Amino acid sequence: xxxxxxxxxxxxxxxxxxxxxxxxxxxxxxxxxxxxxxxxxxxxxxxxxxxxxxxxxxxxxxxxxxxxxxxxxxxxxxxxxxxxxxxxxxxxxxxxxxxxxxxxxxxxxxxxxxxxxxxxxxxxxxxxxxxxxxxxxxxxxxxxxxxxxxxxxxxxxxxxxxxxxxxxxxxxxxxxxxxxxxxxxxxxxxxxxxxxxxxxxxxxxxxxxxxxxxxxx
Amino acid sequence: xxxxxxxxxxxxxxxxxxxxxxxxxxxxxxxxxxxxxxxxxxxxxxxxxxxxxxxxxxxxxxxxxxxxxxxxxxxxxxxxxxxxxxxxxxxxxxxxxxxxxxxxxxxxxxxxxxxxxxxxxxxxxxxxxxxxxxxxxxxxxxxxxxxxxxxxxxxxxxxxxxxxxxxxxxxxxxxxxxxxxxxxxxxxxxxxxxxxxxxxxxxxxxxxxxxxxxxxx
Numbered sequence: 001x002x003x004x005x006x007x008x009x010x011x012x013x014x015x016x017x018x019x020x021x022x023x024x025x026x027x028x029x030x031x032x033x034x035x036x037x038x039x040x041x042x043x044x045x046x047x048x049x050x051x052x053x054x055x056x057x058x059x060x061x062x063x064x065x066x067x068x069x070x071x072x073x074x075x076x077x078x079x080x081x082x083x084x085x086x087x088x089x090x091x092x093x094x095x096x097x098x099x100x101x102x103x104x105x106x107x108x109x110x111x112x113x114x115x116x117x118x119x120x121x122x123x124x125x126x127x128x129x130x131x132x133x134x135x136x137x138x139x140x141x142x143x144x145x146x147x148x149x150x151x152x153x154x155x156x157x158x159x160x161x162x163x164x165x166x167x168x169x170x171x172x173x174x175x176x177x178x179x180x181x182x183x184x185x186x187x188x189x190x191x192x193x194x195x196x197x198x199x200x201x202x203x204x205x206x207x208x209x210x211x212x213x214x215x216x217x
Numbered sequence: 218x219x220x221x222x223x224x225x226x227x228x229x230x231x232x233x234x235x236x237x238x239x240x241x242x243x244x245x246x247x248x249x250x251x252x253x254x255x256x257x258x259x260x261x262x263x264x265x266x267x268x269x270x271x272x273x274x275x276x277x278x279x280x281x282x283x284x285x286x287x288x289x290x291x292x293x294x295x296x297x298x299x300x301x302x303x304x305x306x307x308x309x310x311x312x313x314x315x316x317x318x319x320x321x322x323x324x325x326x327x328x329x330x331x332x333x334x335x336x337x338x339x340x341x342x343x344x345x346x347x348x349x350x351x352x353x354x355x356x357x358x359x360x361x362x363x364x365x366x367x368x369x370x371x372x373x374x375x376x377x378x379x380x381x382x383x384x385x386x387x388x389x390x391x392x393x394x395x396x397x398x399x400x401x402x403x404x405x406x407x408x409x410x411x412x413x414x415x416x417x418x419x420x421x422x423x424x425x426x427x428x429x430x431x432x433x434x
Contacts, residue, residue: 037254038338038367039359066339068365089369091308091339119366120337121255122283122308141358141381142256148285149336150255152306164358170384 013127016095020102020130027107030216031115032209033129035153036137038119041163043071044196045137045205046114050078052206053112057213062101062115064093071116081105092123095130112213121146125153133212139164140171144178147185155186159208165195230344233312237319237347244324247433248332249426250346252370253354255336258380260288261413262354262422263331267295269423270329274430279318279332281310288333298322309340312347329430338363342370350429356381357388361395364402372403376425382412 024031034042043063050059061082063072072084083101085093098115105113115131117124125134136157138146141164147154154160160182162175179191190208194201241248251259260280267276278299280289289301300318302310315332322330332348334341342351353374355363358381364371371377377399379392396408407425411418 037256037336037359038363039254039356065366067368070362070365089339089343091337118339119254120308120339122306122335122337123340126306139256139358141356141384142254145287146255148287149282151284167358167384167387170387 013095016099017128017130020095020098021132023102023107024113024130024132025216027110028217029107029110029113030133030213031113031131032133032135032212033115033117033124033131034135034137035117035121035124035157036119036163037121037139037142040119040137040139040142041196042116042119042137043074045161045163045194046075046116047078048196048202049114049206049209050075050080052202053209054078058109058111060105060110060113062098062105062113064097064116064118066090066118081110087118090118091120092118092127093129094127098129098131111217112209121150121153125156132216133158135159135161137161137163140167140173144173144175144181147178147181151185154182154189157186157189159190159192159205160186161201161205162191162193163196165193165200166197230312233316234345234347237312237315238349240319240324241330241347241349242433244327245434246324246327246330247350247430248330248348249350249352249429250332250334250341250348251352251354252334252338252341252374253336253356253380254338254359257336257354257356257359258413259333259336259354260291262378262380262411263292263333264295265413265419266331266423266426267292267297269419270426271295275326275328277322277327277330279315279322279330281314281333281335283307283335298327304335307335308337309335309344310346311344315346315348328434329426338367338370342367342373349433350375352376352378354378354380357384357390361390361392361398364395364398368402371399371406374403374406376407376409376422377403378418378422379408379410380413382410382417383414
């Protein structure tokens, strides 16, 4: 008698993530999972992106935090539909949380959804949520050695933003070494040095984002 | 028939944490759990502390990271016994990992053990490991709103170090608001603004640490 061997059975989370992705593809919405440590500039990046794409791209935002709705409040003041998820202690969002948020967003009227994940470099990289692209930020003050210590998030991100480049003169962050290590881990990654304060790198980011949007729409 | 109600049964982790703590008390060793986001300056703080206490206080270090032994290598070059724990993806260390490390440290010849936890503001605050004191760092570039978003770690830390104060002129970090919020969450917390680069705050930190050492020895 043959023993049944079951392969590639999706976990409950991955099943819901696959359904989220199907729903987004059906509505031709690009969903982007934005990850970083606390304070690396996720919300600032979204605010700057919204300002630059207003009137051209219809954006929605899902904000995730352990506690508080500070970020969703900021975003919704820009006139963009924003949903806050409080994970109540969990260090990442899961597919079911994103499903609940998608149910409350007007998908028919959106081109682009940002999911701002909980701030840390570890757990968010481990959980599929149904977004099409992963983007991560590492800020200059965090140090260029972080890809050695937290390799998974660098490996799973299509774009790696080096934020707070205006801190570079005060820091010993070595951009050359950083690029080499990230490219070694993830040869396809787009590395984008950026400063929301000076505006450096924002045009490149918008160009990257528009290229991803074209693939979906 | 009465239903048995069992209360305060320690989890497996907390049982081991209690045994770690008993072992440390027996050896009159002060163990300090050091927590922060990646790159906030935990290793730098330990290096500066080791330099200042060399010859006076016998220090050992347990380093925890997802991957790599960069930090333990740095520390051991200071001539201090250092053990590296790789958690292999887990976002915090647990009591059993610390037990394994304590088994390899010369407890009889130590006064102070630092446990440098995995870099994030969420999971480490949730797990007892048997240390007597919790210390956390928040660096200025991370922003003063973090206690709203990650309240638990601020509530469970006896000392809250505000690191990278030399970045303050470039930042909108509001130290007054930060102190008010942290004191609201945790009235007993010692708040220590610090810059490893300028040396600001290091004397206060050493003084705080020596007061904790006196309680144990």
